[in-house]
Amino acid sequence: MTNHDPAPTAPRLPLAARALTLAALPLLALTATAAPASAHGSVVDPASRNYGCFDRWGDDHLNPAMEQEDPLCWQAWRDDPNAMWNWNGLYRDNVGGDHQGQVPDGTLCSGGNTEGGRYDSLDTPGAWETTPVADDFTIHLYDQASHGADYFQVYVTRQGFDPTAQAPGWSDLELVEETGQYPPGNDYLIDVETSGYTGHHIVYTIWKASHQDQVYYLCSDVDFG
Numbered sequence: 001m002t003n004h005d006p007a008p009t010a011p012r013l014p015l016a017a018r019a020l021t022l023a024a025l026p027l028l029a030l031t032a033t034a035a036p037a038s039a040h041g042s043v044v045d046p047a048s049r050n051y052g053c054f055d056r057w058g059d060d061h062l063n064p065a066m067e068q069e070d071p072l073c074w075q076a077w078r079d080d081p082n083a084m085w086n087w088n089g090l091y092r093d094n095v096g097g098d099h100q101g102q103v104p105d106g107t108l109c110s111g112g113n114t115e116g117g118r119y120d121s122l123d124t125p126g127a128w129e130t131t132p133v134a135d136d137f138t139i140h141l142y143d144q145a146s147h148g149a150d151y152f153q154v155y156v157t158r159q160g161f162d163p164t165a166q167a168p169g170w171s172d173l174e175l176v177e178e179t180g181q182y183p184p185g186n187d188y189l190i191d192v193e194t195s196g197y198t199g200h201h202i203v204y205t206i207w208k209a210s211h212q213d214q215v216y217y218l219c220s221d222v223d224f225g
């Protein structure tokens with residue numbers, strides 16, 4: 001299926017399939033109750049900034065404790081809650097393969113201020129919640145709409161770059177993985193091998209969807225142990 005407009009498929013799955021999927025993928029339980037307006041996807045592990053904020057606070061987004069416990073998510077919810085409700089919609093259309101031309105330095109995590117600035121809060125430098133990873137780790141991208149992938153490109157911020165102090169530019173990124181095509185499905189796993197990274201880095205995943213010229217730009221904060 002190539003059309004990405006219809007509602008998410010989760011509520012329509014046969015019960016047995018749903019039970020299996022829910023067991024394997026807890027996030028579907030959330031999307032079933034807070035279904036986004038349209039179906040796309042994001043990196044759910046290590047969680048992208050917007051998916052992570054949705055995952056941690058989606059059912060508790062008015063809790064004032066967020067300001068102390070998760071200040072970067074707090075500023076993001078205040079800036080535009082739809083960055084989290086539409087955690088799956090951080091993409092640009094008609095990029096023509098020109099990622100660096102379409103997404104200026106300092107705006108990588110918002111996909112170049114895409115969607116009228118809905119995701120601009122994700123460019124804010126700071127102590128975003130990190131996911132612990134080893135040198136070799138696997139990215140899980142969840143594709144609600146079965147777009148497929150022409151390719152994924154995965155970058156990691158260079159050692160020494162400080163995501164708490166600065167929004168990255170392209171020269172701060174090191175390419176660590178470039179894949180071939182993935183056939184349409186819901187769960188894509190991308191194996192990444194790195195060495196020499198310690199501490200807080202941003203993993204930057206570019207997903208070129210196959211159904212049309214639609215490209216997703218996803219920042220995941222990680223802590224290399």
Ligand SMILES: [Cu+2]
Pocket residue numbers: 004039040041145147214
């Ligand atoms: Cu889509």
